[in-house]
Amino acid sequence: GQQVMQIPQYQHVQEGEDFTTYCNSSTTLSNIQWYKQRPGGHPVFLIQLVKSGEVKKQKRLTFQFGEAKKNSSLHITATQTTDVGTYFCAGTGNQFYFGTGTSLTVIP
Amino acid sequence: ETGVTQTPRHLVMGMTNKKSLKCEQHLGHNAMYWYKQSAKKPLELMFVYSLEERVENNSVPSRFSPECPNSSHLFLHLHTLQPEDSALYLCASSQVWGHNSPLHFGNGTRLTVT
Numbered sequence: 001g002q003q004v005m006q007i008p009q010y011q012h013v014q015e016g017e018d019f020t021t022y023c024n025s026s027t028t029l030s031n032i033q034w035y036k037q038r039p040g041g042h043p044v045f046l047i048q049l050v051k052s053g054e055v056k057k058q059k060r061l062t063f064q065f066g067e068a069k070k071n072s073s074l075h076i077t078a079t080q081t082t083d084v085g086t087y088f089c090a091g092t093g094n095q096f097y098f099g100t101g102t103s104l105t106v107i108p
Numbered sequence: 109e110t111g112v113t114q115t116p117r118h119l120v121m122g123m124t125n126k127k128s129l130k131c132e133q134h135l136g137h138n139a140m141y142w143y144k145q146s147a148k149k150p151l152e153l154m155f156v157y158s159l160e161e162r163v164e165n166n167s168v169p170s171r172f173s174p175e176c177p178n179s180s181h182l183f184l185h186l187h188t189l190q191p192e193d194s195a196l197y198l199c200a201s202s203q204v205w206g207h208n209s210p211l212h213f214g215n216g217t218r219l220t221v222t
Contacts, residue, residue, distance in 0.1 A: 031208055042198060045210040088151070095164065098151040
């Protein structure tokens with residue numbers, strides 16, 4: 001069956017450092033969505049990418065969708081303590097497939 | 109502030125109990141979902157309702173029984189659960205049932221089965 005793998009599982013960074021999480025699918029995706037879940041909270045939708053090679057930015061966050069529409073990445077520039085949480089990708093083929101998430105810890 | 113409200117926030121139940129989880133969405137969405145979130149596992153889709161009709165049921169044990177009386181309300185009835193069913197149960201809604209429609213999640217119910 002379709003799988004969406006996400007790496008790394010955990011990442012600790014010093015405040016101000018950059019952070020990247022990667023999402024890889026075994027099959028071609030229709031689109032990809034990214035969600036953020038704060039500790040003790042619920043997943044919150046961040047963005048959706050649809051086109052091959054698409055790049056979108058939200059302030060310090062940059063999202064990319066691979067040319068083959070099988071992978072995606074989320075890059076955070078100059079992390080802040082408010083970035084703490086777990087970042088999930090969700091690829092859509094014939095249903096949503098959530099990745100395992102990357103848990104980000106930012107050390108002040 | 110979430111447009112999807114779940115109650116209760118926490119639930120502890122014995123294996124012989126019967127309880128229900130409730131979800132209400134105030135967003136005017138047509139699709140509602142139940143997800144299970146366990147530690148170190150991806151979010152697992154359990155059920156999907158679109159316009160009050162169940163459209164997906166992902167091999168969920170019969171001890172979990174969903175109910176969708178209208179497009180704003182969703183229930184998950186629980187009976188004779190097992191300790192491995194302990195998890196965070198998340199309700200979500202989306203504008204339509206389809207793969208371009210973002211999910212709006214509730215705060216979840218933290219379930220512990222003793």
